[in-house]
Amino acid sequence: MAKIPQAEAGQFLRVNPIACVARGMCAELLPEQVKLDEWGYPILKGDPLPPQLVAHARRAIAECPTLALRSDPTPRG
């Protein structure tokens, strides 16, 4: 079984815009970091994950129907 890296504090959320199907699960589970645009696609806040949100972020990553949400040590851009 592949060991998948878990989201950690200080990491950055990334979304794979091709895999995303705009189910909106991430914005429900992690509204502090994810907004939805007018079509339901996520807009991420560019901040590093604060420690108190790590558990929520892990759940949002696991619940994404297409597993399009990821946590990455490097910021976007």
Added chain:
Amino acid sequence: MWFAARSSGMVAILLMTATILLGILGPLRVGSASWPRFALAGLHRNISLLTLALLLVHVVTVAADDYVPITFADAVIPFGSRYQPFWLGLGAVSFDILLALIITSLLRPRINLRLWKGIHWLAYLSWPIALAHGIGAGTDAYSPIGLVTAAVSIVSVLVAVPIRIARRDRPPIDSAPPKPAPATKPVAAARPAPEPVRLPGEFSTRTR
């Protein structure tokens, strides 16, 4: 014991039906402020685990009861039973599929998503097999309560599954009307626009 064996089977098929209905709600993007989608997804997951628990009760009580010569092996190995091998075999097949569904779903973030999805479609195979097992092997399949259980399950799934098939899982943007073209601005500056400075805490639309 024999009462527990039969009732747990009936409750299990009802819970299985409820699981299917809740699972269908996900791709249909059903959700509201009071019933957010993640809550419906969690309910789908928890009721499926409850189904598993009821099935374990069903298997243990049937195997432990002396009324019929059924063993624990008959729960997972299909068509080898001394008692009604065909109908019990259907139950075993359905149970094996359900175990595969639950195990792969609990490991979903760690396995290939396409593999998970392919296995998950087998839910629509597991349910009718389980129902046939109940009607064929159930000693009170034709009692009033058995008929009601079967009828409720069949009707609800026959209504819901065609809806799921008719409405593909498509993001709402695919059915949205096209936006009016934005007013074109004259190209004024030949030099490239400066990079926008994003303040911390500000949302950005850039994804890379």
